[in-house]
Amino acid sequence: MAVDEAIAAISGQQGQLPTVRVYGWRPAAISIGYSQGVRETVDVRKCARLGIPLVRRLTGGRAVFHDEEVTYSVIAGKGCLGSGSSVLEIYKRIGQALVLSLERLGIRACLRRTASRGAEWGGARGLAPCFSSVGRYEVMVGRRKVVGSAQRWIEGAVLQHGSLLIGEGHLQIARLLPHGETDEREKMTQELREKTISLGALLSRQVSYAEVASALFFGFQEALQVRLVPGQLRFEEETVARRLVRERYGRQEWTLRR
Amino acid sequence: MMDHFVLDFSLTCGNIDFSRMHHPNYSRGDIINPSVRDLVADKVQLVRARGR
Numbered sequence: 001m002a003v004d005e006a007i008a009a010i011s012g013q014q015g016q017l018p019t020v021r022v023y024g025w026r027p028a029a030i031s032i033g034y035s036q037g038v039r040e041t042v043d044v045r046k047c048a049r050l051g052i053p054l055v056r057r058l059t060g061g062r063a064v065f066h067d068e069e070v071t072y073s074v075i076a077g078k079g080c081l082g083s084g085s086s087v088l089e090i091y092k093r094i095g096q097a098l099v100l101s102l103e104r105l106g107i108r109a110c111l112r113r114t115a116s117r118g119a120e121w122g123g124a125r126g127l128a129p130c131f132s133s134v135g136r137y138e139v140m141v142g143r144r145k146v147v148g149s150a151q152r153w154i155e156g157a158v159l160q161h162g163s164l165l166i167g168e169g170h171l172q173i174a175r176l177l178p179h180g181e182t183d184e185r186e187k188m189t190q191e192l193r194e195k196t197i198s199l200g201a202l203l204s205r206q207v208s209y210a211e212v213a214s215a216l217f218f219g220f221q222e223a224l225q226v227r228l229v230p231g232q233l234r235f236e237e238e239t240v241a242r243r244l245v246r247e248r249y250g251r252q253e254w255t256l257r258r
Numbered sequence: 259m260m261d262h263f264v265l266d267f268s269l270t271c272g273n274i275d276f277s278r279m280h281h282p283n284y285s286r287g288d289i290i291n292p293s294v295r296d297l298v299a300d301k302v303q304l305v306r307a308r309g310r
Contacts, residue, residue, distance in 0.1 A: 003299065017306070017307035017308075017309070018306075018307045019304065019305070019306045019307070020304070020305050020306075021299075021302060021303065021304045021305075022301075022302070022303050023299035023300060023301060023302040023303070024299070024300035024301050025299070025300060026298050026299075026300035071299075076307075209301055213301075213303055217303075217305055220305075224307070226307035226308075226309070227307065227308050227309050228305040228306065228307055228308070229305060229306060229308045230303070230304070230305055231304050231305055231306035232304060233304070
């Protein structure tokens with residue numbers, strides 16, 4: 001989270017071409033949306049007992065259990081992700097990259113413009129995790145979501161995060177509901193099963209992190225019409241990232257502030 | 259476009275091991291959110307656009 005924000009702050013200035021990162025999470029962890037109330041979302045003490053870290057994202061949206069998935073982040077100056085510069089247009093452009101990435105993996109997905117987030121989910125007191133809510137342009141296979149994404153604009157830059165499901169690790173969030181009754185947890189698990197599908201399930205085989213990463217870079221390169229080359233963090237980005245960890249992402253006051 | 263696609267997957271970059279960092283606000287006995295300091299982005303790959 002800190003690195004993505006640092007890149008946005010340092011390199012995501014107006015007119016800056018995109019930077020794309022892909023990564024996994026070690027250990028598996030839960031990310032909370034920027035404005036989410038953490039205690040209303042997950043059982044914080046249970047997470048602690050199980051050794052599951054909690055981090056607050058810079059992007060909005062709802063809680064995500066990051067396990068058996070590949071996370072992407074795209075950071076670019078405004079105006080560099082297509083001719084338009086609205087939130088919706090950028091969702092669409094990045095969505096097109098994701099559709100191309102999935103096609104590369106042999107999966108036929110489509111972009112669907114849908115209702116606002118959470119509108120379709122009525123369970124667990126509106127605590128729908130990110131993957132069960134459908135809003136903006138979503139990448140769908142049939143009627144099921146395979147990627148969850150969230151976007152944030154920071155001055156001259158746009159940052160979009162998202163996760164591609166490789167397996168069913170994301171379902172674990174249901175057992176971490178706060179004060180959740182067994183019925184409620186089962187209902188959430190069932191709804192997540194109905195509304196999401198993993199790449200592994202779609203391809204009926206084990207899907208590796210490396211092939212998903214490769215497909216993502218291909219899709220972003222094609223859809224954004226840019227030439228992507230391996231890079232590394234700049235000194236200034238790393239300095240800002242370390243400061244952000246000290247002051248924000250590494251502090252429980254930040255994570256638990258709501 | 260594919261002619262320019264030169265990713266090397268053995269490359270890991272931008273992967274800061276935050277577990278080595280000092281967090282003055284945490285102690286070993288802290289059970290509220292004990293392992294955030296051990297959380298790292300894994301298998302990180304970073305690419306930057308170099309022209310269209």
